[in-house]
Amino acid sequence: MTGIPDSPVQNLLGRLADAYPGREISDVQLRSNGLIYVHTNRGIEIAESFGIQTDAMVHQVAEALYLNQTLEIWTDVSEAGSVDKMWELVKTRRVIDFSCDAGALGAPVRMRVQMHLSEGGMGLTCRWLRGTISQLETLGLEPMISDSLRELMQRRFGLGLITGPTGSGKSTTLAAVLDWVRRNFPKHIVTVEDPIEYRYSATMEDPNQPGVQIPCPSLVTQQEVGKHTNSYQSGLKEVLRKTPNIILIGEIRDRETMETCIEAAQTGHFVLSTLHTRGAVKTIDRILEFFPKEQQPAILHRLGETLTFVLSQGLLTGFNGRVLVTEYLQNTSESVAAGIRAYDGNATSLADALRYKGNLRWDQSLLQLYRGGAISENIFNANLLG
Template sequence: MAQLDAFFKMLKDTGASDLHLASGCQPMLRLGGRLERIKYKSLENEELKVLLYEIAPERQIAVFESTGDLDFAYAAPGIGRLRCNYYRQERGVAAAFRAIPEIVPTIADLGLPPILGELALRPKGLVLVTGPTGSGKSTTLAAMLRHAADTRRDHIITIEDPIEFLHVSSNCLVNQREVGRDTRSFAAALRGALREDPDIILVGEMRDLETIELALEAAETGHLVLSTLHTVSAAKTIDRVIDVFPGDRQAQIRSALSESLSAVISQTLLKRIDAPGRVLAMELLLATTAVRNLIRENKIFQIPSVIETGKAHGMRTLDDALLELVAAGRIDPVDAWRNAANKGRFAEFAPKSVREGD
């Protein structure tokens, strides 16, 4: 049993989402979105390095020594899986560990809109789950993939860095590939996936032009592609995809995206005030004919208005989701104001001193 497993047990027992270890500091847990110190001594650099290297794959230690960054997944016996990130900082080494549930949650478990299940059953198209780091994107995608695996009879390929949730081949055949271990890069795995008879391809993150281009090609050629981006709204997501490409190609990409896009799910997690933990606020854009036309005609700025008027189709803005959570007494109104796109709708919730200081 690795020495770090005692910390991982504490992570699980307290219900924290993350564990942070840094040279020269006490260990910390993220509970309900806030960091709390563990009653333990400060860890010195060499001491922490020994702890971290005990669980790192041997082939990866040299990578960390040369680059200062490392991502991998670790299965702690009797505790569960963790996503591990090692990095160097001014005082020495540091690490962040994210707890991954052993059982993949369902869409119902997470309280997600049922329409996400319908999106997972579509024969083709591009579905993007977006939001800041730590907003639950991977968990939402995992629930959608579980719904597909339990319902369809198809071939699912995931390309991840690292693999987080472990999926069961229930009705579907599920093959999970890890960048750096099973394949050289997202782009290389995507290129190979098109020759591996997939029906659904999950791309852990669309990081660069080549990966985005291949994901669009896969969606255009009859595959359902699920992926993530670090953007804060549906409109900004579409802009990000298009802006990755050179100016002389953007008209072509707008046309391709208008045809292949199925949905953009933009989400953020906020601290609850009615109970421990955090709650999800979600914006949902569905690629209706009106949305496709706006993308093609480069009128992305009009998309928020289309979402507002598309509630009958299941669409919703982030601001509407925030207002619902405030009305239900689940989040602090000031937090809603801070996360709102149209802060004018929330001005009554934030004191003048807060508004002027933000």
């Protein structure tokens, strides 16, 4: 796409990356007439050395990112890539979301950008989308959880949920799981995402010949909401006609998507998705909230059959960077399935299920981090589920 002329903003994001070496930037916040705030593995940091960003500077960054958004070959570039079009959208919609290749601003990654208005003027929230996919072993998960995920992903059908607040690493974990599958099994994996965060190559390094690329056993078909399909709901319905083995839905946002995910799992597909919940109990509560009370017993029965695992995670500020806290519930025994079916809003049945071997409670994981000297007492107390 079109680049930008030499200007003070041309290498802004690259200079930010250089200013925070090894700090795992996840988001950059720019506001008109304000300082730049950077989300790193130490929390939110102020890039004071970059000074106050004028209204004109933020507008230049916005235009540069918009001009470099990821487009399809059939897109009308003259319209979609036009600065005039951008300002027209800002005026009418007030908020614009898009993904882009941010190399024109020196960024080493693709980005998901939200351009928005607030009291101070224009604001930009830039999520850095990592180019490389982490291995399961490097995520900070307990080895028993990694081993369980590998085992469960070999099942023919089921529903696996990775949950947590924004910025808790859900997409990173999902990508690591799918990457392991695509390199080890002949599957058709179809994803519906908003936007596409990680891209999966059709090749992989030959495990027997380092440096040699060979075709991956799995075929991965990735679709982005708004570009390749109209919505999560329509994308999920269309996915079922593509003969997938594994389906990834980036996020469950409504009842229709939740119900279709359960139906897909019941009809022989393995479905992966995310919810913005913390802990297995809150996850079941959130699922039930999608449905009328009279339907909830039937939904719990279906979940007892299809829900394969819930991995809930959060990233906490530790003494040496961010650390991962988790809760893990694997539905691999009749006792756990019965606990799911019997859930009535009282956490007892699920709390008992979480104590079965192979599961991990949130507070237990948090206590391990505290006793291991990874987090402070204040962080420990602030994040207890109780």
